[in-house]
Amino acid sequence: MGGTSWREQFGKRLESAGSALQRVRAGQRVFVGSGAAEPQLLVSALQERKSDLAGTEIVHIMTLGAAPYAGLQAGSSFRHNALFIGANVRAAVCAGRADYTPVFLSEIPRLFRSGRLPLDVALIQVSPPDAHGFCSYGVSVDVVKAAAESAGLVIAQVNPLMPRTLGDSFIHVDQIPHLIEGPEPLLESLPAAPDPVHREIGRHIASLIEDGSTLQLGIGAIPNAVLQYLGEKRNLGVHTEMFSDGVIDLIEAGVINGSAKRVEPGKVVSSFCMGSRRLYDYVDDNPRFEFRSVEFTNDPFVISQNDRMVAINSALEVDLTGQVCADSLGSKFYSGIGGQVDFIRGAARSHGGKPIIALPSTAHGGTISRIAPVLQEGAGVVTTRGDVHYVVTEYGVADLWGRTVRERALALIRIAHPDFRETLLAEAKRRHLLDADAEVPEGVCLIS
Secondary structure (H helix, E strand, O other): OOOOHHHHHHHHHEOOHHHHHOOOOOOOEEEEOOEOOOOHHHHHHHHHOHHHOOOEEEEEOOEOOOOHHHOHHHOOOEEEEEOOOOOOOHHHHHOOOOEEOOOOHHHHHHHHHHOOOOOOEEEEEEOOOOOOOEEEOOOEOOOHHHHHHHOOEEEEEEOOOOOOOOEOOEEEHHHOOEEEEOOOOOOOOOOOOOOHHHHHHHHHHHHHOOOOOEEEOOOOHHHHHHHHOOOOOOOEEEEOOEEOOHHHHHHHOOOEOOOOOOOOOOOEEEOEEOOOHHHHHHHOOOOOEEEOOHHHHOOHHHHOOOOOEEEEEEOOEEEOOOOEEOOEEOOEEOOOOOOHHHHHHHHHHOOOOEEEEEOOOEEOOOOEEOEEOOOOOOOOOOEOOOOOOEEEEOOEEEEOOOOOHHHHHHHHHHOOOHHHHHHHHHHHHHOOOOOOOOOOOOOOEEOO
């Protein structure tokens, strides 16, 4: 469609959410846009049609909305398939009302495009079109771009409050047959301030970060704590699957400038962001940010091209051989694989790279050690003992790469909470991981 004819077509394609959702049929597979870009008006309209949509499958990674299709009242109308389990669908997955598909984040677009997980409908949210008729996917390009490009039907909520993010983040109105105007505030995610434990973890991680490093950052107390200790660093870059408000002050201070990056130097490369309205306003039409699909951001071979790549990922539990459980509490699914393995492996292949697993030493008010003799029954291994390099708690840093099982057990016991070290030592001896006369020195462990 040439010239300015897209403007006329745009006007003709505008309709109400209820009218657009009449095109969804029972038994179809429906994708819902990610994170803060969840199209809330379309989700509400879909829910209103639940009595007509028996056997409909809803697919998405983490979203911030209410997820009514996963509630007790969804009945036989909807069944959710979580490609990453967020708080809004966790209860449904654990109760067996919803499914969980374990998958690397980098591979989800291929599931859609290859037809392994074909999509009938994609419900997305975009910015208004620019002068050339291109809408931006805004704060979530991630898997949304692949979903929109492979689904049989695309319905988009056009929101003037959606930032126009730059990069490989555009879809022309010609590719969106059904549009609804839906001005509404984007969903926000405001993590709590780091507590003393998270601050200590952040301090230890910051000690591993060199000037000129490129960072993978997430959301939550640990990434926020790390950022607080980077004010004296120089020439840091960001190549990540997501980021939040914490990067803004470091960019403004000149700490994050991307000058040492090899992939998109000078750019903060990410697939999505979640945070406050301040963040969404900051990325709007800002050339410093390059939003790309997870096919690019999470490709370990792309990640590894950045020298001194530092990947910071969290865990729920680590055993004494270095196996990392990050998606379940025992047999109860909790989150997902996400991009952890993508970035751990990418950083491991980077020249001077540092793959880091970070976790508080205890859980449940200090009654359970997260450093365990063995993983809980049913716990899933996300990062294997062969992939793990650095493990960080508030008690220090253990470098496990190339270490024997005996060396690993000692290093991990040293960064466990002091209340559990003797028990862990005894269990390690009982399991023949350590010699009978092995001892664990007191104090912080900093192995390099």
